[in-house]
Amino acid sequence: MQAVILAGGEGQRVRPLTHSQPKVMIPVANRPILDYVIESVEKCGINDIIVVAGYRKEQVIRYLNDLDTGVSVVVQKKQLGVFDALRCAKDLIKGDFLLIPGDNYIDSESLSRLKAERNAMLTAEHPYPSNYGVVSVSGGMVKGISEKPALAESMTVSTGCFSLTPDIFNYPATCMIPDIITDMAKNGRPIRAVPANRWHDAIYAWDLLKMNRMALEMVKPSISGNVSKSASITGHVSIGIGTVISPYAVVSGDVVIGENSYIGPHTCIMPGTSIGSRVRVEPFTYVENSILMDDSSVGSHCRITDSVIAKGAKLGSNVAVEPSYSAVEVDGHFFKAFFGSVVGDNSTVAPFTVLKHCVIGNSSAVENGRIIEGFLPDGSIVK
Secondary structure (H helix, E strand, C coil), X not given: CEEEXXXXXXXXXXXXXXXXXXXXXXXXXXXXXXXXXXXXXXXXXXXXXXXXXXXXHHHHHHHHHCCCCCEEEEECCCCCCHHHHHHHCHHHCCCCEEEEECCEEECHHHHHHHHCCCCEEEEEECCCHHHCEEEEEECCEEEEEEECCCCCCCCEEEEEEEEXXXXXXXXXXCCCHHHHHHHHHHCCCCXXXXXXXXXXXXCCHHHHHHHHHHHHCCCCCEECCEECCXXXXXXXXXXXXXXXXXXXXXXXXXXXXXXXXXECCCCEECCCEEECCCCEECCCCEEXXXXXXXXXXXXXXXXXXXXXXXXXXXXXXXXXXXXXXXXXXXXXXXXXXXXXXXXXXXXXXXXXXXXXXXXXXXXXXXXXXXXXXXXXXXXXEEC
């Protein structure tokens, strides 16, 4: 059996994090999301893998070339939907196959159950079903999909993972996958609904925090850095080569820290946190349930919780994040979301700033002592 992994989309709703990289390459627990998908596919016994690249395809291809696993790559020149992306791989498909989004976290057990069925869909329950294709299921069989309805009739959604046969290509190229599945169900071609075990999709940037926690559960403890004798390391913690853990620092897993990073004295790195490579966390700073990507830095006496700090972002001293449940408007829709902050690539936040449930765009600058709420576009300057 083969697997077709779709890695061509931009992930616009995950902005500002996808301005410089495709969604599949965003790191969670210091590994690209795509890496977890490929790993799950291999664990369920599939080694014939086709990846469809598109947006910023060079990054995806470069990453795949460095893998030990042989992966075939095809390119979707324009992002014209899932079925169009699948059709790009048509000439390489030899028989039954799994179709899997490359930007979701999915466990190998779920894929194994899906693989065992011919013509099937992996489904999951989700608190915000209107962000997905809402699935109508009866007797374990799919009756239809309503794509992103304003009013969902159930909490059951499509994960975007399917077990399919090559005759799906008999449908016209202009079709959409939900329409194809609905048509198959209505015309006597059973589509089985297979419940997922562990699945998560990051629709928005703050959704990465849950995906990060799931990935951190799989981290194997490994201490390769320079850890002070007076530092405290507990739980599942991975520390990369060249990283310095200073005296009286506390690291409480699940936590992963990359290579050549610096964790200052009297810092607290708490569960649910991933810190990339070449990151600096200065003394007396507290970090919990957050993602600090490569080359970012956090000044002294900060409190960073429930946040995503992107590549090269710099937070000054005494910055405090205030997470909360608040109404968020995205694409004209309102819903509740809990997070602290999302800070885009190469942005700077000056000392004594308070970040309250906010998203700061790429290459932005916030000056001293401000309280930031809501959304700031790329290139913003707050004086």
